[in-house]
Amino acid sequence: MNAAFKPYLAALIVMGVLDALWLGVIAKDFYREQIGAQMVEQIRWAPAAIFYFAYPAALVALALFPAGQPFSHQVARAALVGLVAYGVYDLTNLATLRHWPVRLALVDTAWGTFASMAAGAVAAWVAQKFN
Template identity: 35%
Template sequence: MPYAVAYVTTLVTFLAVDAVWLMTMSQRLYRRYLGDILVESFNPPPAALFYLIYIAGIIIFATAPAFSTGKWTTAALNGALYGFFAYATYDLTNQATIRGWPTIITVADICWGSLLSAVAATVGFLLTRYFLRGA
């Protein structure tokens, strides 16, 4: 039960915070630097699959260890590390294989992924603990 609650709370947190980022930075950063290679319209199925898989990773690598220690700081640190490694893998691979991939995108994405994952893991952990204490 705690993992199901953690999954939902983490997913909702991640989606809400990432939506703000994407609405704010989509034109300023991504369209500006990646305009020629971006699709014209958003493709929901791969995005949904990413979110579902990625949140499972946060639960496995950040939230489960936080449940073991009972500390939100474990969720925050492990979430940040998970985000750092995942986003670095994506962006550095793109930088190595896609002509003209901008370094500013790589740096911004890695920082964002680290922060977003830390926040989602922490809020998901804290909300799960809050909801399950009352149960």
């Protein structure tokens, strides 16, 4: 099995579970309060699936490879990937949308950084343990 597949699968599961809890339970009301009128009634599953399958691949590729880095470096790089990815999204929305609150941009960027760090940490652990 490819050396990247197990870490990818780990990152996919962690990001999926964390974001499901975050968006569906923990911060659901927060997002409704901040951008409720802009939210769709039903999730558009095709773009969501593209993101949730592609992002962990990018996270693993950018944070874990080349192989052999110290675990702490891999986790820090995963956090950096999250900071950049979610930061670009939120700052672009802040710059271009009329009703994108600064508070939302800060919370969402912090969340993306944390979730990416957690997914990267589990993926790095899996890579070291099973590859």
